[in-house]
Amino acid sequence: MVAGEVWSMTWLTLRVAATATLLSLPIAIAMGYFMARKDFPGKSLLQALIALPMVLPPVAVGLGLLYLLSPQGPLAWFWDLLGLRLAFTPAAAVLAASVVGFPLLERSCEQAFAAIPRRFEQVSRTLGRNPWATFFRVVLPLGQRGVLYGSLLAFTRALGEFGATALVAGILPGRTETLALGIYSQVQLGDDTAAFALCGVSFLLSLAALLAAEGWVGREIKGQRL
Amino acid sequence: MWQSSWTQTPIRDLQRLFWSCVLGLSVLFATPATCQSHEITVAAATSLRAPFTQLVQLFQEQNPQHSISLTFGPSNNLARQIELGAPIDLFASADPRLVVSLADKKMLSSASITALAGNRLVLIARAELAMQVNRESLSNGSLKRFALPNNAVPVGWYARRWLRSQDLLEAISPMVLQTEHARATLSAVDMGHADAALVYTTDARLAKKAKTVLEIPAEEQPDILYLAAAVPRDDASNALSNKFLAFLTSDTAVRTFADAGFSAAPDAEAQLW
Numbered sequence: 001m002v003a004g005e006v007w008s009m010t011w012l013t014l015r016v017a018a019t020a021t022l023l024s025l026p027i028a029i030a031m032g033y034f035m036a037r038k039d040f041p042g043k044s045l046l047q048a049l050i051a052l053p054m055v056l057p058p059v060a061v062g063l064g065l066l067y068l069l070s071p072q073g074p075l076a077w078f079w080d081l082l083g084l085r086l087a088f089t090p091a092a093a094v095l096a097a098s099v100v101g102f103p104l105l106e107r108s109c110e111q112a113f114a115a116i117p118r119r120f121e122q123v124s125r126t127l128g129r130n131p132w133a134t135f136f137r138v139v140l141p142l143g144q145r146g147v148l149y150g151s152l153l154a155f156t157r158a159l160g161e162f163g164a165t166a167l168v169a170g171i172l173p174g175r176t177e178t179l180a181l182g183i184y185s186q187v188q189l190g191d192d193t194a195a196f197a198l199c200g201v202s203f204l205l206s207l208a209a210l211l212a213a214e215g216w217v218g219r220e221i222k223g224q225r226l
Numbered sequence: 227m228w229q230s231s232w233t234q235t236p237i238r239d240l241q242r243l244f245w246s247c248v249l250g251l252s253v254l255f256a257t258p259a260t261c262q263s264h265e266i267t268v269a270a271a272t273s274l275r276a277p278f279t280q281l282v283q284l285f286q287e288q289n290p291q292h293s294i295s296l297t298f299g300p301s302n303n304l305a306r307q308i309e310l311g312a313p314i315d316l317f318a319s320a321d322p323r324l325v326v327s328l329a330d331k332k333m334l335s336s337a338s339i340t341a342l343a344g345n346r347l348v349l350i351a352r353a354e355l356a357m358q359v360n361r362e363s364l365s366n367g368s369l370k371r372f373a374l375p376n377n378a379v380p381v382g383w384y385a386r387r388w389l390r391s392q393d394l395l396e397a398i399s400p401m402v403l404q405t406e407h408a409r410a411t412l413s414a415v416d417m418g419h420a421d422a423a424l425v426y427t428t429d430a431r432l433a434k435k436a437k438t439v440l441e442i443p444a445e446e447q448p449d450i451l452y453l454a455a456a457v458p459r460d461d462a463s464n465a466l467s468n469k470f471l472a473f474l475t476s477d478t479a480v481r482t483f484a485d486a487g488f489s490a491a492p493d494a495e496a497q498l499w
Contacts, residue, residue: 022251071311088312170307172267172297188406189272190413190434 001186001194005173010201013178016090017158020097021151024105028154029147032109033139037118054103058163061099065092065168088170093178096164101154108153112146113139145217152213159205179205265293266466267313269304271320271380273345273408273426274452277479277486278318284482285473292466300407302378308333308457316467318342318454318474320380320408325453334455335464340471341491342452343483347381347388348430349440350415351422356437359422364389365397373411373420374402381408384448385424391446412436426450428487451491 035047053061067073069087071080079085086092116139124134140147162180169176171185179202186195270278275298282294297304301319305328308314317334319325328334351359355369363369375382389395403420405411412429414420415436422439430438454474456467473479480490 019251066310069310085311085313087310088307088314170297170303170312171299172295172312174295175267175297175313188410188413189275190409190416 001191001197006197006201008174009177009179009182009198010205012090012174012176013159013180013205016093016097016178017155017161019094020101020158021105021155023094024098024102024154025147025151028102028105028109028150029140032106033113033135035106035110036113050106051103053099058100058161059167062096062164062167065096065099065164069095069168087168088172088176090169090176093165093169093176096168097158097161100161100164101157104157105150105154108146108150109143112143112150115146116142149213149217152209152216156206156209156213159209160202264291264462264466265295266315266463266470267295267297268316268318268470269297269299269307269312269314270318270454271301271304271408271452272298272410273320273381273429274298274318274342275409276428276432277482277488280482281474281479284478285470289469292469294466294470300375300379302380303407314457315459315463316454316456316470318452320345320450320452321383322451322453324380325455329455333457335458336455338456338468338471340454340475342454342474342479343488343491345450345452345488346427346444346447347384347424347442347450348427348438349422349442350412350425350430350433350436351439352415352418352420353435353437354418355421356439359439361392361440364392364394364422367397369421370401371403371420372398372401373405373414373423374398375405375407375411379407380450381411381424381426384450387448388424388442388446431487449492452488 031050035043035050066087068075069079069092070076071085086095120138120142121134124138125131129137160180161178162184165176165178166181166184171177171181177185179198183195183198183202186192186198268278268282278296278298282296286292286294297314299307301321301324304314304317305319305324308317308328309331317325317328325334325339329336329339349359349361349364358368364372374385377383377386386395389398403414405414405420405423408426408429409432411423412425412433415423415425416434418435424442427438427441430436454471456464456471458464459467484490
């Protein structure tokens with residue numbers, strides 16, 4: 001295991017986690033807002049379903065994704081139509097990280113939006129702003145702390161994702177081998193030195209992300225009077 | 227006051243956030259991770275790790291215009307990945323049945339199937355137990371943990387075949403420590419997590435602490451044969467795969483396999499499929 005490999009693995013891990021978080025962000029914001037503002041029959045069931053990937057064994061999530069992406073699976077016609085084979089590509093790693101991180105992000109957005117008094121939105125509407133402008137100029141700025149915190153949680157979850165990724169993206173060096181998968185394969189090979197080196201990098205990354213979360217969110221709490 | 231604290235400043239923050247998201251995503255997507263046509267991915271059994279790493283290096287030195295990326299795993303796992311459409315262009319398996327079954331499904335080109343080498347099983351034990359472990363200790367209860375991959379992993383299948391032929395499988399079953407693949411089986415004994423295991427003789431040479439305690443006699447050896455074959459792709463990839471397959475049977479490759487402890491591919495066996 002050489003330094004170059006460690007760096008490319010770290011860079012890949014960061015790219016996968018960042019892409020997964022950025023891709024889930026708009027969906028989580030939309031869904032979080034919808035869930036915070038609307039009441040309908042079966043809402044608790046939907047909430048439970050959204051949270052499911054967070055509590056299911058990640059390997060089970062991976063198996064589900066693998067089945068959906070497989071050229072023999074129920075969505076085979078769709079992948080054939082697009083000419084895409086996503087299983088065992090970096091895209092599959094991103095997908096796995098998105099799915100396990102999404103509940104954290106969505107729940108955090110939902111709680112942030114639910115805490116905003118509806119009155120602010122109503123005032124914005126009576127002052128002539130349309131619903132979109134109200135959302136982007138009132139709701140989102142007020143909820144940004146929850147959105148940012150959720151994003152960092154989802155990002156850190158994606159950094160460490162193993163079970164689902166291993167199943168749906170495999171362990172292809174340079175392509176899908178993120179730090180967590182790298183640690184596992186080095187342990188399997190009996191190369192503890194390399195495994196510990198990768199652990200060290202993961203440790204630093206996670207610590208940096210958590211410090212960022214604390215610093216960021218702490219600053220926001222002081223700056224925001226609500 | 228309110229105006230400044232939650233309308234203007236946050237909006238600028240949000241705009242900044244939005245544009246950094248856009249910028250971030252475009253940077254992430256601008257560096258493509260997909261392979262180009264003059265690059266192929268070779269997936270090989272973990273037991274082939276040492277010779278394949280050397281051979282790919284040699285091949286690249288001779289053909290600097292081509293690029294080959296290597297991935298290793300248990301052969302059964304790699305076969306499944308190929309079946310599910312993984313971006314793998316060439317497969318080198320420790321179990322010929324996997325290659326044949328993929329070729330039957332047209333997921334490997336039958337014409338490209340190449341016999342690479344043979345291998346042998348040896349019994350290894352933890353260094354501390356090396357003097358005590360022998361054929362008898364496998365059945366007399368003196369061992370606590372025996373590292374063995376499941377039946378789908380080639381080395382697990384070969385080892386079980388030998389254990390069954392020696393009427394030892396039942397005695398071993400309760401003490402199995404299931405491992406992932408050939409190399410992981412070796413490292414389980416190396417690290418002292420298991421007392422003994424059946425591994426390839428080529429892996430036993432790489433042991434840090436474990437000792438070989440029994441060479442399985444030739445007449446008891448299961449027929450271990452490594453086959454490689456190409457996944458049908460576009461012309462450029464096929465050409466490169468075939469060039470690398472040809473290199474794998476060159477004199478250089480034969481010497482590399484022999485140096486790593488592999489036996490020559492048995493010709494008669496190579497006709498089995």
